[in-house]
Amino acid sequence: MTTTLQLTDVRKTYSSGHLEVEALRGITMSVDEGEYVAVMGPSGSGKSTLMHILGCLDVPTGGTYELAGTDVSRMTEAELAEVRNRRIGFVFQGFNLLPSMPAWRNVELPLVYAGVHRDERRRRAIAALEKVGLGDRVAHRPGELSGGQQQRVAVARALVTDPALILADEPTGNLDSRSSADVLALFAELHESGRTVMLITHEPEVAAAAQRVVRIRDGLIDQRVAA
Amino acid sequence: MNLVETFRTALEAIRSHRLRSTLTMLGILIGIAAVILTVGLGQGAQVQVREEISKLGSNLLIVQPGSATSTTGVRGGRGSSSTLTVEDAEALQSKEVAPDVKRVAAVSSTSTSLTAGTTNWTTTVNGTTPDWEQVRARSLSAGRFIAQADVDDARPVVVLGADTVAELFTRGQAVGQTVTINGSTFTVIGVLKAIGSSSDTSDDDLAVVPRTTYAARVSTGGLRLSVSTIYLEAQSQGALSAAYQEANALLLTRHGVAAASADFSITSQQSLLKTATSTDQTLTILLGGVAGISLLVGGIGVMNIMLVSVTERVREIGLRKALGATPSAVRRQFLVEASSLGATGGLLGLGLGVVGALVLPHWLDQPVTISPLAAVGAVVVALAIGITAGVYPAGRAARLAPIDALRND
Ligand SMILES: Nc1ncnc2c1ncn2[C@@H]1O[C@H](COP(=O)(O)OP(=O)(O)O)[C@@H](O)[C@H]1O
Ligand SMILES: [Mg+2]
Numbered sequence: 001m002t003t004t005l006q007l008t009d010v011r012k013t014y015s016s017g018h019l020e021v022e023a024l025r026g027i028t029m030s031v032d033e034g035e036y037v038a039v040m041g042p043s044g045s046g047k048s049t050l051m052h053i054l055g056c057l058d059v060p061t062g063g064t065y066e067l068a069g070t071d072v073s074r075m076t077e078a079e080l081a082e083v084r085n086r087r088i089g090f091v092f093q094g095f096n097l098l099p100s101m102p103a104w105r106n107v108e109l110p111l112v113y114a115g116v117h118r119d120e121r122r123r124r125a126i127a128a129l130e131k132v133g134l135g136d137r138v139a140h141r142p143g144e145l146s147g148g149q150q151q152r153v154a155v156a157r158a159l160v161t162d163p164a165l166i167l168a169d170e171p172t173g174n175l176d177s178r179s180s181a182d183v184l185a186l187f188a189e190l191h192e193s194g195r196t197v198m199l200i201t202h203e204p205e206v207a208a209a210a211q212r213v214v215r216i217r218d219g220l221i222d223q224r225v226a227a
Numbered sequence: 228m229n230l231v232e233t234f235r236t237a238l239e240a241i242r243s244h245r246l247r248s249t250l251t252m253l254g255i256l257i258g259i260a261a262v263i264l265t266v267g268l269g270q271g272a273q274v275q276v277r278e279e280i281s282k283l284g285s286n287l288l289i290v291q292p293g294s295a296t297s298t299t300g301v302r303g304g305r306g307s308s309s310t311l312t313v314e315d316a317e318a319l320q321s322k323e324v325a326p327d328v329k330r331v332a333a334v335s336s337t338s339t340s341l342t343a344g345t346t347n348w349t350t351t352v353n354g355t356t357p358d359w360e361q362v363r364a365r366s367l368s369a370g371r372f373i374a375q376a377d378v379d380d381a382r383p384v385v386v387l388g389a390d391t392v393a394e395l396f397t398r399g400q401a402v403g404q405t406v407t408i409n410g411s412t413f414t415v416i417g418v419l420k421a422i423g424s425s426s427d428t429s430d431d432d433l434a435v436v437p438r439t440t441y442a443a444r445v446s447t448g449g450l451r452l453s454v455s456t457i458y459l460e461a462q463s464q465g466a467l468s469a470a471y472q473e474a475n476a477l478l479l480t481r482h483g484v485a486a487a488s489a490d491f492s493i494t495s496q497q498s499l500l501k502t503a504t505s506t507d508q509t510l511t512i513l514l515g516g517v518a519g520i521s522l523l524v525g526g527i528g529v530m531n532i533m534l535v536s537v538t539e540r541v542r543e544i545g546l547r548k549a550l551g552a553t554p555s556a557v558r559r560q561f562l563v564e565a566s567s568l569g570a571t572g573g574l575l576g577l578g579l580g581v582v583g584a585l586v587l588p589h590w591l592d593q594p595v596t597i598s599p600l601a602a603v604g605a606v607v608v609a610l611a612i613g614i615t616a617g618v619y620p621a622g623r624a625a626r627l628a629p630i631d632a633l634r635n636d
Contacts, residue, residue, distance in 0.1 A: 057549055058630040078553045084629075085551020096546050096633060100243050112232055113551035157550070 004068055004165065004196050005031040005054060011062030012049050012219075023049040025219035026063065033164070036191040037198045038207040041216035047200045048093060048169055050216065054198065055090045055167045056080050085113050089158030091168035091199075095150045097142040097157075103129060104138040107157045114161060128156040132186060148179025155186055166190055168199040172206060184209055233556070237564040244536070251532045252572035255612065258522030259576025259605045264583045265518045266601055269511025271594035286329075286464055287362065287496045288471055290315075290457040290478070310490040311454050313438070315481060319459060324477050327470040329462045332359040333454040335441055341434060342407040343395040350391050352408060352434045354441020362460045370402035370417030373437050377416075381439035385413040389421035390432040408434070411444040467495055522612065525572070530616035533565050537624045541631075548629040561621035562614060569613015573606040580605070 012024040023046045031037055041047050052058040053065055056072055065072050067083065075083065084090070097106045108125035116124070129138050132152040142150050151171060158166055168187065172180040180203075188209060191197045199210070207213045215222035241248045292310040316333030319325050335354045340347055353359075360372045368389065377384050385406060392401045401415045413436065421431045436445060461470035471493055478491055537544070544557060552560075581602075584595040 052630050055549075057633070058628070078555070081548065081551050081553040081556075084549060090549060092549075092633065096542070096549075098543060098546065109547070110550040112236075113547070113553070113556060115229065161551075 004033045005029075006066040007053075007063065008066075009063035010050075010053060010060045010065055012046070012053065012058070013061045023219055024053075024060070027216075027219075027221055028063075029214060029221060031196060031198060033196055034191075034194055035196055035198075036187075036209070036211045038210035038213045039198065039200045039216060040202065040207055040213055041222070045216045046219040047216050049219075051167055051169050051198075051200060055088050056083050057090070081113070085110055086161060087163050087165060089161065089163040089166045091151075091154050091158045091166070091171045093169040093173065093200075095142065095147075095154045097150060097153055099142050102139045102141055103134060103145065103153045103156075106142070106153055107160050110157065110161045124160055125156075128160040129153070131159070132156045133182065146179075148175050148182065151175060151179065151183055152186070155183060159190060163195070165196045166198070168197075170200050170202070172201065172203065180206070233559050233563050234567075236560055237567055240536070240540075240560075240564055241567060247532060248568060251529055251568050252575065254525030254528035255522070255569055255572025255609050256525075256576040256579060258518065258525035259573050259609050260579040260583060261518035261521050262515060262608075263577060263580030263597060263601060263605050264587065264595065265514035266511060267580070267584050267595040267597045268587075268591075268593060269508070269514065270596040270598065270601075271588075272510075273508070274596055275594055286461040286467055286470075287364075288459040288461060288467070288474060289494050289496075290459065290474065290491055291494070292453075292455070292491055310482065311457055313454060315478060316454060316457050318477060318481060319457065319474055325470065325473040327462050327466040327473055328459050330358040330362045330460040332356055332362040332458045332460075333438065334359065334456045334458065335438065335446060335454045336456070337446060339409060339445065341391070341395060343404065346395050346397075348391060348394040350388070350394075350432050350434055352436060352441070352445050354436055354438045354445060356438055358460075359435065359458070362458045365422070366420045367417045368420040369400070370415070372417050373435065378437040378439050381437060381443050383411055383413045383440055383444065384416045384437065386417040386419060386435040387415055388419050388431045388433040391434060392418050394432075406434075408436075409445050413440075471495060522608070526569075526612035526616050529565055529568055529572075529613055530620065532568075533561060533617055533620035534623070536564070537561065537620045540624075541627060542633065544624050544627050545629045545631065545633045548627065549633060554625040557627075558621045558625035561624050562617045565617025565621070566610055566613035569616065570606065570610040572613075573609020576609065577602055577605050 007027050007029050010024055010027045011022070014021040014023055027050060039047050039050065049058070053060050056067070056075075059073060067087075072080065072083070097103075098109075104122065104125040107128050108121040111121040111124060126135070126138050129135060132155050134149060134152055134156065137145060137149060137153075140149075142153065145153065151174070155168075155171070158168070166187070171183050171187070175183065184206060187197050187199060197210075199206070201207055290311060311333075313333055316331050319328055319331045332355050336351050338349060339352050340349045341352075342348075355373070356378055357373050357375055360366075367386070370386070372386055373384065376382070385408070387395070387401060387406075395401070395406060396404060401418050404415050405412050406415060407413070419431070419433075419435075423431070459470060459474055461467045475486075475489075475493055479486060479489060482490055484490060544552075548554075548557060581597060584597045587593070587595050
């Protein structure tokens with residue numbers, strides 16, 4: 001199996017003014033292609049920071065992150081944009097939907113930047129919404145949808161480009177147990193279809209669905225349980 | 228993302244903030260309309276002045292007695308006691324001495340009373356030659372002008388201005404009737420076509436008689452050989468300055484004076500035109516400057532709104548970047564947004580300007596001319612303002628890191 005993600009001694013220090021916060025203090029880990037990994041850890045331990053680096057939304061202040069063998073710190077802004085667009089589907093902790101646009105327009109957004117033709121975009125966006133069980137809600141705006149439905153729109157947006165890597169930051173955090181189950185079923189399905197799936201969760205039953213659990217504490221991998 | 232998509236996204240953003248976009252465009256709109264109208268007013272005034280002056284006659288030089296620059300008090304002011312004579316006028320007709328002078332019309336004039344039946348009217352009576360008609364670019368609405376035979380025989384005939392006819396003859400044809408000037412009876416042989424001068428000394432209220440008749444019957448005293456104005460028509464527009472030089476040299480020689488103490492002055496319609504248009508141009512530049520400042524303020528408005536828009540849409544920009552928007556795609560989107568605001572404001576401003584150009588003349592009694600160049604220029608300027616105002620905000624948006632924009636707190 002080829003290694004899709006390789007983190008080597010990754011550090012991230014946030015500095016606001018003279019205040020410095022070490023969110024990640026040397027993470028070394030790898031995730032193989034097609035793996036289903038759950039990331040757990042207390043609040044403020046650096047899980048979101050790690051996810052953002054993996055998703056090329058942020059850059060580490062130390063160490064290296066290689067994505068399919070390429071050091072992302074060597075990539076230009078435009079190349080990173082393309083990686084985010086073509087290879088990664090990110091499900092944010094908040095839903096991050098544009099409130100003025102109907103569900104299908106939110107879902108087609110990555111395809112706009114991928115240069116896909118308009119009709120094709122609409123077709124694929126609706127197909128993705130059908131896949132998450134929202135075929136009858138394509139024209140609804142986020143405000144007209146429940147939390148679980150909004151999260152499913154966000155998942156549809158993450159998979160519409162058919163990316164190899166799906167990253168999700170607490171995708172069930174704001175959901176009731178039924179919606180949670182729906183969303184988790186979706187990730188299981190994505191994993192079965194061969195994608196690499198990585199998600200952050202607090203809930204043990206969510207983590208149980210994954211092949212592997214990585215525990216983070218104070219910006220470090222918790223060695224007591226790490227495999 | 229291609230250009231069509233960029234435009235669609237930008238227009239969507241403009242539409243979703245309808246009130247704000249409208250107010251922003253209003254700034255540009257008013258600025259452009261103000262510039263178009265002030266420039267149009269200036270150009271309209273220039274056209275008016277040019278028409279006014281060209282009515283005086285084409286390629287015209289006007290020789291008047293006295294010096295415009297005299298400060299000595301030795302010579303009289305312009306026209307007070309004439310230093311120009313009929314001989315001067317005849318000498319100017321010489322093709323050898325003044326080849327660039329085409330026609331010469333010497334005029335002696337006085338203000339006097341005309342009587343037709345029981346009606347009195349005081350006007351300027353001019354004694355001149357047949358060439359006056361061409362030199363002054365006049366034509367007749369009835370009858371004929373003075374002929375050489377009228378001059379040779381000093382016939383008691385008169386040609387009247389349109390306004391003079393209206394004052395003297397309330398009914399019927401003027402031509403063929405008689406008027407009394409200075410105790411002599413004159414026959415009206417022609418009526419000049421009105422030229423509708425807006426100046427106070429109307430070109431439509433006058434009487435023209437043969438020079439010889441004027442000397443014999445109208446003028447009094449010993450100034451019979453002096454003339455009040457000599458009108459010269461140059462061979463062409465290009466010959467105007469040559470004609471000026473020839474006339475000036477000839478008259479200096481004839482009067483035996485140096486150029487510095489010339490007892491006459493020559494003005495051209497060209498110099499009148501230049502003075503008049505440069506005055507108007509100054510005004511146009513001044514007003515245009517004020518309007519330009521309002522346009523600048525409009526541009527600053529666009530920039531301000533774009534900056535607000537970037538700040539307000541940090542989340543949206545971050546999300547778009549997280550989903551794969553490149554910095555240049557983001558920059559383009561905001562540039563297109565700003566320039567669309569500018570161009571739309573410009574087009575609407577042009578519309579308002581055109582409406583103003585149609586409506587304003589009714590109130591101002593001033594023509595407003597909008598040239599296609601000014602119209603196209605206005606829209607281009609508005610577009611340029613939009614782009615300029617968008618550069619900085621767009622750059623800021625493009626530099627936003629996706630993660631800074633997406634933070635949940
Ligand atoms: N932009 C930031 N500036 C300063 N500190 C930050 C920033 N983002 C996160 N942190 C800090 O980094 C640490 C890890 O945060 P985060 O990765 O969000 O944790 P988690 O997702 O596990 O709750 C926290 O102490 C948090 O306060
Ligand atoms: Mg978090």
